[in-house]
Amino acid sequence: MGPITRRIGTLQGPRGWAVFFALIAIALLVPLLNLMVPAGSLFYVPDYVVPLLGKYLCFALLALSLDLVWGFAGVLSLGHGAFFALGGYAMGMHLMREIGDRGVYGNPLLPDFMVFLDWDHLPWYWYGFDQFWFASLMVFLVPGVLAFVFGWFAFRSRITGVYLSIISQAMTYALMLAFFRNEMGFGGNNGLTDFKDVLGFDLSTPGTRAGLYVLTVLALGLAFLICRFVVKSKLGRVATAIRDAESRVRFLGYRTDRFKLFLWTLSAMLAGMAGALYVPQVGIINPGEFSPANSIEVAVWVAVGGRGTLFGAIIGAFTVNGAKSFFTGWAPEYWLYFLGALFIIVTLFLPGGLVQLASRVRDGFTGGRNRGLRAARRSARATEGETSHAT
Amino acid sequence: MLRLRTLIALLIVALVGLAPLAATAADGDEEVFQAALKGITASSFEEQLAAIDTLAGLGDPRAVTLLRALGGGMLQVRKSDGALVVAERDGRDYILSDPFTGEAMGTVSRRDVDKITVNNALRGAITAALSRLALFDPDVAKRREAVAAALKYPSPEMATALNKALEAEEDADLRRGMERALAAARISSPDKAERLAAIETFAGSSDPDIRSLLMPLQDEATESDPEVRTAAAEAIKRIDNRLALFRLVGNLYQGISLGSVLLLAAIGLAITFGVMGVINMAHGEMIMLGAYTTFVVQEVFVAALPPAYLNYYLIVALPVAFLVTALVGAALERGVIRFLYGRPLETLLATWGVSLILQQVVRSIFGATNRRVANPDWMTGGFELVGGIVLTYNRLIIIVFAFAVLIALAALLRYSFFGLQMRAVTQSRGMASAMGIVTGRIDAMTFALGSGIAGAAGVALSQIGNVSPNLGQTYIVDSFLVVVFGGVGSLWGTLVGAMSLGIVNKFLEPYSGAMLGKVLVLVFIILFIQKRPRGLFALRGRAAEM
Numbered sequence: 001m002g003p004i005t006r007r008i009g010t011l012q013g014p015r016g017w018a019v020f021f022a023l024i025a026i027a028l029l030v031p032l033l034n035l036m037v038p039a040g041s042l043f044y045v046p047d048y049v050v051p052l053l054g055k056y057l058c059f060a061l062l063a064l065s066l067d068l069v070w071g072f073a074g075v076l077s078l079g080h081g082a083f084f085a086l087g088g089y090a091m092g093m094h095l096m097r098e099i100g101d102r103g104v105y106g107n108p109l110l111p112d113f114m115v116f117l118d119w120d121h122l123p124w125y126w127y128g129f130d131q132f133w134f135a136s137l138m139v140f141l142v143p144g145v146l147a148f149v150f151g152w153f154a155f156r157s158r159i160t161g162v163y164l165s166i167i168s169q170a171m172t173y174a175l176m177l178a179f180f181r182n183e184m185g186f187g188g189n190n191g192l193t194d195f196k197d198v199l200g201f202d203l204s205t206p207g208t209r210a211g212l213y214v215l216t217v218l219a220l221g222l223a224f225l226i227c228r229f230v231v232k233s234k235l236g237r238v239a240t241a242i243r244d245a246e247s248r249v250r251f252l253g254y255r256t257d258r259f260k261l262f263l264w265t266l267s268a269m270l271a272g273m274a275g276a277l278y279v280p281q282v283g284i285i286n287p288g289e290f291s292p293a294n295s296i297e298v299a300v301w302v303a304v305g306g307r308g309t310l311f312g313a314i315i316g317a318f319t320v321n322g323a324k325s326f327f328t329g330w331a332p333e334y335w336l337y338f339l340g341a342l343f344i345i346v347t348l349f350l351p352g353g354l355v356q357l358a359s360r361v362r363d364g365f366t367g368g369r370n371r372g373l374r375a376a377r378r379s380a381r382a383t384e385g386e387t388s389h390a391t
Numbered sequence: 392m393l394r395l396r397t398l399i400a401l402l403i404v405a406l407v408g409l410a411p412l413a414a415t416a417a418d419g420d421e422e423v424f425q426a427a428l429k430g431i432t433a434s435s436f437e438e439q440l441a442a443i444d445t446l447a448g449l450g451d452p453r454a455v456t457l458l459r460a461l462g463g464g465m466l467q468v469r470k471s472d473g474a475l476v477v478a479e480r481d482g483r484d485y486i487l488s489d490p491f492t493g494e495a496m497g498t499v500s501r502r503d504v505d506k507i508t509v510n511n512a513l514r515g516a517i518t519a520a521l522s523r524l525a526l527f528d529p530d531v532a533k534r535r536e537a538v539a540a541a542l543k544y545p546s547p548e549m550a551t552a553l554n555k556a557l558e559a560e561e562d563a564d565l566r567r568g569m570e571r572a573l574a575a576a577r578i579s580s581p582d583k584a585e586r587l588a589a590i591e592t593f594a595g596s597s598d599p600d601i602r603s604l605l606m607p608l609q610d611e612a613t614e615s616d617p618e619v620r621t622a623a624a625e626a627i628k629r630i631d632n633r634l635a636l637f638r639l640v641g642n643l644y645q646g647i648s649l650g651s652v653l654l655l656a657a658i659g660l661a662i663t664f665g666v667m668g669v670i671n672m673a674h675g676e677m678i679m680l681g682a683y684t685t686f687v688v689q690e691v692f693v694a695a696l697p698p699a700y701l702n703y704y705l706i707v708a709l710p711v712a713f714l715v716t717a718l719v720g721a722a723l724e725r726g727v728i729r730f731l732y733g734r735p736l737e738t739l740l741a742t743w744g745v746s747l748i749l750q751q752v753v754r755s756i757f758g759a760t761n762r763r764v765a766n767p768d769w770m771t772g773g774f775e776l777v778g779g780i781v782l783t784y785n786r787l788i789i790i791v792f793a794f795a796v797l798i799a800l801a802a803l804l805r806y807s808f809f810g811l812q813m814r815a816v817t818q819s820r821g822m823a824s825a826m827g828i829v830t831g832r833i834d835a836m837t838f839a840l841g842s843g844i845a846g847a848a849g850v851a852l853s854q855i856g857n858v859s860p861n862l863g864q865t866y867i868v869d870s871f872l873v874v875v876f877g878g879v880g881s882l883w884g885t886l887v888g889a890m891s892l893g894i895v896n897k898f899l900e901p902y903s904g905a906m907l908g909k910v911l912v913l914v915f916i917i918l919f920i921q922k923r924p925r926g927l928f929a930l931r932g933r934a935a936e937m
Contacts (some may be wrong), residue, residue, distance in 0.1 A: 109578045111429055143861045153921040162670050163924060164736045166871050167917050177906050292868060296672075296743050303740060336751035338538035343744020349739040 074243030087272025094135030149270030191286025306353025650893025675863025681849020720842020878926030
């Protein structure tokens, strides 16, 4: 065994690995039960469930990416929806090109909305998206480069805390306004939709949907391991130290901006991947995904699950989105009450999220095993307090 | 005997032929009028033309009905006494009426009247004459129309009528218009000195219409005299400069108007975020609550008071909205935010939750659709400043209101005891507490003040936009950027931030469109914050934390 494989082995304990593989197995069971089991059976999973769960998995991946920067580097981004949407648009552009001449206007080169707008040629930034490999590369590259440039400026100027939150929010807001414009060439208000197939597989068949679902499960599993690898590494520990006391780390001689920039860019690329997996399963991407409200909602998924734990983000994304589906079906007018209350309750009473709640219940409120975590949190609070007094 | 008859004939010819000259004389108008009436019935086409011209030049309102009848081919001559009559055909007979008074004059047979034939050239002259006569119309609106038309289609003939009309006109606005139209008529004069003089009067104008009048004068194809051409080119250049200046002023005004809206939206944040360091994402919803309070007060006025009082509902709405939102703000501070001091990110999320709940509450009570809040009479309308720049009263009042709020707030912070306590708590919580200030109460009051100002802003913003549950969301990103851009904790910075963002936005719009202008401004701010993370007017803090 090489050093890397040995380190992968120690990412989590034997129990952790067992849970990890068990969850992946359960997740993979869903499409099997959908495709193999006859419709009348007790174990049959209806068709609509597969893309729905697929959507949750994409959200979980997005939440995971936010937890990487917020939970471990203390950078609360309110603009992660932008990276998600950019990844989604990159994939959507490929799917648009793949429609070819089967669109309403039958133009082999131009997507329908461009024909509708009387454009006579493809804008230069649409070149190459007919190739799947190119689009896949862009899924990572576009959010990655944007995050790198944005982060490089922001972290170098030592923009921290709420200031970073506000300008990241302004970033996604600006992108939203820009993408709403027809002249941008991304379908304006309606966005990109009416996709036909991906890599030749028809998107409307259960088989393709199951395939996309499996891919998402594997992507989430892989992303989790990558994040775990990063936060367990020395780099991750420095990042955690930055989260808790940035000035101290800087005085010790670390270039804190570089650590944060690395995590930030990696996180944006993961968010882009989530968006790329989301679009073919949902069948549409429009500028609404850039709205600041969406990005803030991601923060609440992470907060509900428990930030700084990685798997908490996944749990949070599933819980909140499950509740959302439930409410929008049952009583849509109560959903915002519930979501709003969730924001308040979690921040006031459950700063560690569901993960903390679970461990509290398990420890019978004695707080034996999480002393370390809580101590870290206390010190974080202390330094944040220090900062706010200085301003 | 023969000599005497020749003399009389000559005299009549002279009288008719010199009619236009005679028209300029003030007295004897009536004689000329009567003579011109004769001229209309003359058999010579030239005489008829001259007579019509004379009638138009006299500016006598009686000529209007006469010329209309003539143009319509209804003016006839009664054979029995040679009187002019308007004849309307009725079977084989004609119903006669007086051309000036419209009085009925009985019915006669076809043979008893002679029709005055009108050809196309004459008809054209009649139309021109009528348009000149409109300058003397008793109706101001008609006169204004006529002046505008005279300005658009100038002619030397018009000049005479305009001169005459100027003598009688009392409306200052119309007089100005007539003077311009007169000059415009002189532009088309064959006399070079006249043209130069006309160009001189126009050089001070700022009217695009006049600019287009001058255009042919600087063109070699239409103007032969080089001196006139240079003068015209010079005048056009000056008009262009003035128009550009007016555009600038217009943009500036619009920018200040937008800036004052941003200022109103951000001023409460300058307190909660700037002074207390609390990120209140529900700030926009406080604005929305203020707007809805305005709506409720308006409805109460409609339901309970006579309509005459409706004009004053805003005066009641302002303090009510301030109180309502201040109470909500105090409740928010005591219920949620005070547990989260020193944890700005958590505050941000919790207040976001509050904003969602407030939006949904309003949606449940008032419905998701827009509510209409009417402008009171004293806020509708506006006045024209110069060159088509209209200042609407509601925008103007909002600008004044925004500044008034800012000044009042600055005075409160600077001079009142509460302001002193507030500054003490922000600067050093522990020390302030040790000196006997109840910091918790000051926190609540400060937050209530910030929220109340947001509510007052909502009253103002309800006057220029839709009142909907999403109202707050449209302002939240902008107002945070204003505060961050201007510098947290500085009211002065908030003012400069709001105004510069508003003005830059409005100046970018014509070149890039509203959306892209906004995007560019956002990008600029994002870049600016990189350079000066603490904003334009940063308070000095510990360098290590910067």
